[in-house]
Amino acid sequence: MSEFDVMPGNKAVAHGVRLSRVEVIPIYPITPQTTIVEYLGEFIANGQLKAEYIQAEGEHTCLGIAVGASLAGARAFTATCSQGLAYMHEVVAQAPSYRTPLVMAVANRTLGWYWSLGPDYSDIMPELNLGWLVNFAESNQECLDMVIQLYRISEDWRVLLPSMLSLDGFYLSYSYERVNIPDQETVDDFLPPYRAPYPVDPTISDKWPAAGLPPALHTTYRRLFEELMEDAKKVIYAVDEEFGEIFGRRYGGLIEEYRCDDAEAVLVTMGSMTTAARRAVDRLREEGEKLGLVKLRFLRPFPSSELRRIAERVRAIGVVDRMVLHGTGGGGAFADVRSALYSLDERPPVINFITGMGGEDIPIEDFVAMGRRTLKAASTGRPEREVEFIEHKPEAAPPPVQLEEVMPIYPGSDGCAGCGSSIIIRHLLKVLGPNTVIVNPPSCAGVNFGGVVTVPWVLANYAAAAGYETGLYRAYRIKGKADKIYLTSFSGDGGTVDIGLQAISGAAERNESFIWVCYDNEAYMNTGIQRSGSTPLFANTTSTPAGKVWAGKPEKSKNMILIMAAHRIPYIATASLAYLPDLERKIKKAAEVTRAGKGMAYIHIQQPCATGWYFPPEKTVEVARLAVQTGVWPLLEIEDGVLKVNIKPRELKPIEEYLKLQGRFRHLTKEQIDTIQAEVKKDYESWLTLEKMGKLPWY
Amino acid sequence: MGLFTYSEDVIKGFAVSDRTKRGGQYVGAWRVLAPEIDYERCTGCMLCAIYCPEAAIVANEAGKPQVDLRFCKGCGVCSNECPVKAIEMVKEEG
Numbered sequence: 012m013s014e015f016d017v018m019p020g021n022k023a024v025a026h027g028v029r030l031s032r033v034e035v036i037p038i039y040p041i042t043p044q045t046t047i048v049e050y051l052g053e054f055i056a057n058g059q060l061k062a063e064y065i066q067a068e069g070e071h072t073c074l075g076i077a078v079g080a081s082l083a084g085a086r087a088f089t090a091t092c093s094q095g096l097a098y099m100h101e102v103v104a105q106a107p108s109y110r111t112p113l114v115m116a117v118a119n120r121t122l123g124w125y126w127s128l129g130p131d132y133s134d135i136m137p138e139l140n141l142g143w144l145v146n147f148a149e150s151n152q153e154c155l156d157m158v159i160q161l162y163r164i165s166e167d168w169r170v171l172l173p174s175m176l177s178l179d180g181f182y183l184s185y186s187y188e189r190v191n192i193p194d195q196e197t198v199d200d201f202l203p204p205y206r207a208p209y210p211v212d213p214t215i216s217d218k219w220p221a222a223g224l225p226p227a228l229h230t231t232y233r234r235l236f237e238e239l240m241e242d243a244k245k246v247i248y249a250v251d252e253e254f255g256e257i258f259g260r261r262y263g264g265l266i267e268e269y270r271c272d273d274a275e276a277v278l279v280t281m282g283s284m285t286t287a288a289r290r291a292v293d294r295l296r297e298e299g300e301k302l303g304l305v306k307l308r309f310l311r312p313f314p315s316s317e318l319r320r321i322a323e324r325v326r327a328i329g330v331v332d333r334m335v336l337h338g339t340g341g342g343g344a345f346a347d348v349r350s351a352l353y354s355l356d357e358r359p360p361v362i363n364f365i366t367g368m369g370g371e372d373i374p375i376e377d378f379v380a381m382g383r384r385t386l387k388a389a390s391t392g393r394p395e396r397e398v399e400f401i402e403h404k405p406e407a408a409p410p411p412v413q414l415e416e417v418m419p420i421y422p423g424s425d426g427c428a429g430c431g432s433s434i435i436i437r438h439l440l441k442v443l444g445p446n447t448v449i450v451n452p453p454s455c456a457g458v459n460f461g462g463v464v465t466v467p468w469v470l471a472n473y474a475a476a477a478g479y480e481t482g483l484y485r486a487y488r489i490k491g492k493a494d495k496i497y498l499t500s501f502s503g504d505g506g507t508v509d510i511g512l513q514a515i516s517g518a519a520e521r522n523e524s525f526i527w528v529c530y531d532n533e534a535y536m537n538t539g540i541q542r543s544g545s546t547p548l549f550a551n552t553t554s555t556p557a558g559k560v561w562a563g564k565p566e567k568s569k570n571m572i573l574i575m576a577a578h579r580i581p582y583i584a585t586a587s588l589a590y591l592p593d594l595e596r597k598i599k600k601a602a603e604v605t606r607a608g609k610g611m612a613y614i615h616i617q618q619p620c621a622t623g624w625y626f627p628p629e630k631t632v633e634v635a636r637l638a639v640q641t642g643v644w645p646l647l648e649i650e651d652g653v654l655k656v657n658i659k660p661r662e663l664k665p666i667e668e669y670l671k672l673q674g675r676f677r678h679l680t681k682e683q684i685d686t687i688q689a690e691v692k693k694d695y696e697s698w699l700t701l702e703k704m705g706k707l708p709w710y
Numbered sequence: 711m712g713l714f715t716y717s718e719d720v721i722k723g724f725a726v727s728d729r730t731k732r733g734g735q736y737v738g739a740w741r742v743l744a745p746e747i748d749y750e751r752c753t754g755c756m757l758c759a760i761y762c763p764e765a766a767i768v769a770n771e772a773g774k775p776q777v778d779l780r781f782c783k784g785c786g787v788c789s790n791e792c793p794v795k796a797i798e799m800v801k802e803e804g
Binding site: 125409410411412413414418420421422423424426428429430431433434437462463464465466467468588591621627628629630631632633 | 725727729731732733734735736737740741760761762763764765766778780781783784785786787789790791799
């Protein structure tokens with residue numbers, strides 16, 4: 012029996028994935044996609060879905076895992092958006108030729124440029140022309156249904172191409188709607204298990220997808236892929252028809268027409284904006300205006316002939332674009348619509364409205380105005396302007412509170428009450444002074460404190476932050492400024508031990524003279540507490556939820572100190588916000604080492620996070636202190652290869668004292684606590700053993 | 711705030727950050743409990759100010775800590791860290 016529930020779009024997607032019995036789900040958090048994969052994690056943790064669930068260390072790898080799984084013949088799913096989708100780009104381009112019919116949800120969000128969490132189609136735009144089917148959902152129900160439909164379409168041997176399901180961030184991803192959840196048996200009948208024609212599996216197949224072709228065949232295969240796209244159109248219509256018969260919901264295939272029958276003009280929309288546009292059409296219809304609406308459901312394959320048929324019936328078309336093709340003067344859908352109509356002998360005027368960028372709401376009134384302008388173009392036969400940007404004044408925000416005293420970091424930030432990272436930033440800048448430049452891969456510190464510090468705070472792309480820092484350092488060096496400016500990162504653990512590691516390793520191997528500060532809150536806090544490579548054993552996070560099947564994170568964290576020591580950089584240290592004199596001394600040391608041009612200094616600072624570790628905010632410093640006293644976070648430094656454990660408690664406190672303060676460990680069994688205790692003891696003693704060696708032998 | 715501080719500068723289409731125009735917002739309304747300092751007990755060690763996540767505690771003329779309640783989020787770190795237990799988190803009047 013199907014059932015109804017009220018849920019956000021991201022959960023509807025997750026239900027679609029669950030019902031599709033997806034077998035492999037690689038994930039990497041990014042707002043506003045993350046809850047899709049969190050819901051999937053919950054399904055798996057509680058035994059409602061059986062699937063491999065892999066938290067990758069970056070999106071590039073994440074899509075790589077999905078393609079790999081699909082190559083081996085498994086049904087794969089992942090989700091991303093914005094910067095993450097851009098970082099996947101290379102793998103996005105590879106997937107179609109491997110004919111991997113995976114489905115990826117894209118919870119649209121602006122691609123920086125200027126950063127925004129809100130949706131527009133600047134993220135999906137660069138991915139449109141690589142051979143994926145690209146579908147735009149209008150409602151949460153459509154999200155759920157289209158996951159199932161897209162697997163059916165993609166896995167059809169006449170298609171065998173990957174699909175993107177585009178759902179607007181916030182407007183769908185986080186907005187609650189009533190959704191029908193079909194029952195599993197009916198979905199099973201509609202969507203049989205995936206059968207790969209040429210799985211990479213030498214036990215059953217002697218053939219596998221080819222990676223290369225002679226240049227002469229490239230043109231041929233490009234033509235074949237265009238034919239595949241045409242074939243896909245037929246499959247899209249057939250699947251929608253069959254889905255409608257079984258589940259009672261039809262979406263219309265490539266486009267949906269709304270009140271178009273006698274329309275003199277139509278607006279063309281896609282995604283969630285369509286709902287507001289429908290209401291505008293209704294309003295104008297009540298006034299007797301003959302306006303219709305065309306919803307582009309698939310942007311790839313593009314519904315060219317469908318739009319030609321409409322163009323033959325109407326006298327003007329207004330295309331609403333939530334994306335701009337810079338340098339062309341207009342939007343992406345506009346360019347496609349206009350290009351599709353060029354072959355007609357007589358074409359109605361096509362006008363373009365660019366609006367809702369950066370996630371700005373597009374109100375019904377705006378659609379009414381756009382509708383009127385399109386109707387006017389229909390009556391005059393000429394638009395006043397071909398492309399129009401619909402702009403609004405920003406809401407007046409209170410100005411920053413200007414204090415008389417210049418402070419390295421001003422009070423009144425957006426940070427959580429009791430946030431430890433602001434304590435670290437203040438003491439970092441106290442030592443380094445005003446001529447400091449902070450390079451910051453995306454993190455909660457960037458969002459919360461980037462605007463209240465009085466030194467340049469350079470937001471860097473996630474995986475490239477150590478690259479940004481290298482570039483800044485080399486520029487200062489060639490300009491004779493390297494000893495006048497302190498250059499440091501302020502990076503979270505994700506930006507250090509996961510997605511940032513490749514660039515950090517490169518910089519460390521080149522021994523660039525800058526400071527890398529990692530403030531380690533042991534999970535992806537900015538996206539809502541997902542596990543990172545720094546999350547400790549058995550910790551409960553939103554991507555390692557403790558449930559009937561799972562018991563928290565099954566792995567220990569990476570040993571970043573040893574990884575950095577393997578690069579033989581001159582200074583490496585751990586620090587704690589509970590031991591500020593030690594922390595300040597280490598920052599000073601790092602400043603001396605880098606100012607002298609000796610090479611890279613790496614400081615890894617634990618930052619207990621009340622929000623993500625689930626402890627009361629007043630305990631921030633206490634938890635940090637207990638981490639040192641229990642041996643979980645030993646304070647140590649490696650100076651030119653000589654390792655020293657700075658603070659050695661006479662006797663380590665039992666680990667339980669540290670764990671019991673934190674909700675993320677509430678689920679632990681006695682056995683799990685014993686295991687953690689044994690691991691902590693082993694690690695702590697390992698540092699003491701290394702200390703006894705004097706100089707680490709590879710220095 | 712945060713990433714979204716910008717100002718229009720003289721070059722067309724070039725949004726810039728300006729460190730001389732930085733500052734936070736009054737966040738006192740976040741607070742549920744407020745720190746109340748018992749100045750009889752307080753030794754003026756200023757650990758509370760050193761650990762205050764918001765930098766909302768400064769020294770007054772007597773060299774004792776004073777909380778700027780406009781910026782205090784009420785996290786209670788000061789109270790928890792005070793070595794002589796001179797700071798109590800209390801419900802505010804009104």
